[in-house]
Amino acid sequence: MDKIALLSLSNDLKRICLSIQRKSFSSADEFNKEAKRWLAESLKIEDNNILTILMEVEKSLNRRNDLVKAEDCLMYSVLLQNRAMVLK
Numbered sequence: 001m002d003k004i005a006l007l008s009l010s011n012d013l014k015r016i017c018l019s020i021q022r023k024s025f026s027s028a029d030e031f032n033k034e035a036k037r038w039l040a041e042s043l044k045i046e047d048n049n050i051l052t053i054l055m056e057v058e059k060s061l062n063r064r065n066d067l068v069k070a071e072d073c074l075m076y077s078v079l080l081q082n083r084a085m086v087l088k
Contacts, residue, residue, distance in 0.1 A: 002045050006084035009038035013057070013077035020070040028065050036061055050083050 012035035019028035039061065042054055053076060060072040 002042070003084050003087045005038055005041040006045070006050070006080050006087070009035055009042050009057070010077045010080040010084065012038060013073040013080070017070040017074040017077065020065050020067065020073075025065045032061055032065075047083075047087075050080075053079055053083065 012031050015031040016028050016035060019025070019031060035057075039054060039058060043051070045051065045054075056072075057076045057080070060069055060076065063069045063072075
């Protein structure tokens with residue numbers, strides 16, 4: 001379940017990024033809500049490295065929809081995807 005939660009969060013972060021870049025802020029808000037649900041599930045993971053990333057993701061999700069948020073979401077999406085791939 002940890003892997004599914006991280007990969008789902010990663011996908012939503014990427015969707016937030018793409019929505020902001022396309023100036024579709026209503027879509028970005030919807031994906032933001034979904035990402036927060038997956039974030040809550042992901043916070044149950046006991047890996048400190050992943051938890052550090054997740055705390056930064058939480059800060060990014062609470063920002064307003066701008067290009068800085070889009071860049072952060074894309075970066076965290078890739079980081080979480082890479083971390084999820086090494087989970088068993």
